[in-house]
Amino acid sequence: MPKLSVCIEMFWTGLPFDERIRRVAAAGYSAYEFWGWRAKELDAIRVATAATGLAVAGFAIDPGFALTAPGNEDGMTQAAIDAAAAAHSLGCKSLIVTTGNEIAGESWEITRRRVVRKLRAMSRVAADAGIRLCLEPLNPFVDHKHYWLTTMAQAGDIVEEVDSPGLGILYDLYHQQITEGKLIDNLHRHLHRIGHIHTAGVPGRHELVGGENDYAALFRAIDASGYDGYVGLEFRPTIGEEAALAQTLELLE
Numbered sequence: 578m579p580k581l582s583v584c585i586e587m588f589w590t591g592l593p594f595d596e597r598i599r600r601v602a603a604a605g606y607s608a609y610e611f612w613g614w615r616a617k618e619l620d621a622i623r624v625a626t627a628a629t630g631l632a633v634a635g636f637a638i639d640p641g642f643a644l645t646a647p648g649n650e651d652g653m654t655q656a657a658i659d660a661a662a663a664a665h666s667l668g669c670k671s672l673i674v675t676t677g678n679e680i681a682g683e684s685w686e687i688t689r690r691r692v693v694r695k696l697r698a699m700s701r702v703a704a705d706a707g708i709r710l711c712l713e714p715l716n717p718f719v720d721h722k723h724y725w726l727t728t729m730a731q732a733g734d735i736v737e738e739v740d741s742p743g744l745g746i747l748y749d750l751y752h753q754q755i756t757e758g759k760l761i762d763n764l765h766r767h768l769h770r771i772g773h774i775h776t777a778g779v780p781g782r783h784e785l786v787g788g789e790n791d792y793a794a795l796f797r798a799i800d801a802s803g804y805d806g807y808v809g810l811e812f813r814p815t816i817g818e819e820a821a822l823a824q825t826l827e828l829l830e
Contacts, residue, residue: 578829579774579799582608582634584811588818594618595625602629604822610809612673613639614663623667634807635671635711635773636664638699643677644692645725657699661706671773671806672703673747674710678723688725689735696739704743711747711772712736716755720782727756729763736770745772751811754779754790761798768802777812784814784821785828793828 583606585597592600594617601609607630611617614636626633640656642649660672674696680688696712703710714732715721726732732746748771750760757763764771776795778788785792799808814821 579796579804579808580608580634580806581606581825581829582610582632582807582809583822584611584775584809585609586612587811587813588822593621595621598622598625598629598631600818602631604819605826606631606822608632608634608807610634610636610807610811612637614660615639615641619663619666626667633664633667633669634809635669635673636660636667637673637675638710644674644695645677645680645688647680647691650695650698653695654698654702657702657710661702661708664708665706670708672708672710673773674699674712675715676712676724676726679725685725692725693735693738696735696744697741700739700741700743702743704741708743709772710744712744713747713749713775714752714756715749716752719755719780720752729753729757729767733767733770746770747773747775749775749811750790750792750795751775751777751779751782760790760795764798764802764804768804771804771806773806774799774804774808775811776808777810782812784812784816785810785825792825796828 583601589597589600609631638660640653642652712732714726715724717724717727736744778784779790
């Protein structure tokens with residue numbers, strides 16, 4: 578069954594990060610992930626990771642710039658270099674990349690050329706470091722109004738054009754259910770490009786039980802597909818963190 582990773586940005590939010598890592602291990606999970614890394618105490622994270630034996634499944638590249646915005650090309654490449662070094666120190670092989678919002682008055686194709694150009698340089702850095710950038714489409718209807726990259730087809734076309742082992746797709750089953758549905762079809766269509774998966778209940782971005790997405794069926798489909806990356810739990814628990822994580826494990830049975 579899929580390898581699960583807990584996004585500790587959304588669990589035990591009142592606790593220090595190193596304590597959240599220990600809670601993940603105590604809940605019976607073997608991996609965790611988070612968002613931006615620059616403001617984190619990486620030394621404390623390394624110590625807790627080593628003490629628990631958990632894997633770091635991924636974190637956000639945290640560039641301070643948007644891929645869609647004009648300029649900052651050298652800054653984006655340097656952000657990839659910096660994030661790759663942080664990933665290496667944590668034994669992490671995947672970095673999450675978002676695009677930023679639409680540029681007012683600019684055509685989608687002009688923005689796309691800029692995004693591809695930046696990703697080419699960044700993916701070379703990632704490939705040289707043995708890391709994969711995972712480009713994430715998000716939904717523009719509920720959570721990310723005006724976000725630029727919204728569908729799996731758009732992401733797939735960009736990944737194909739960049740054509741680097743350092744770039745894949747982050748397939749977020751929460752966002753894509755809201756944007757376009759066809760979750761299992763898109764899994765199969767883009768399987769060779771997918772480097773990471775995210776999950777959350779729809780609607781609400783809460784537990785994986787009781788919403789539109791049948792996660793027991795989705796987990797079976799992911800397992801049958803041969804996908805061997807991590808499946809991140811990126812939801813806000815409403816029934817308590819430990820109960821939500823135990824409930825998720827039951828979906829694998």
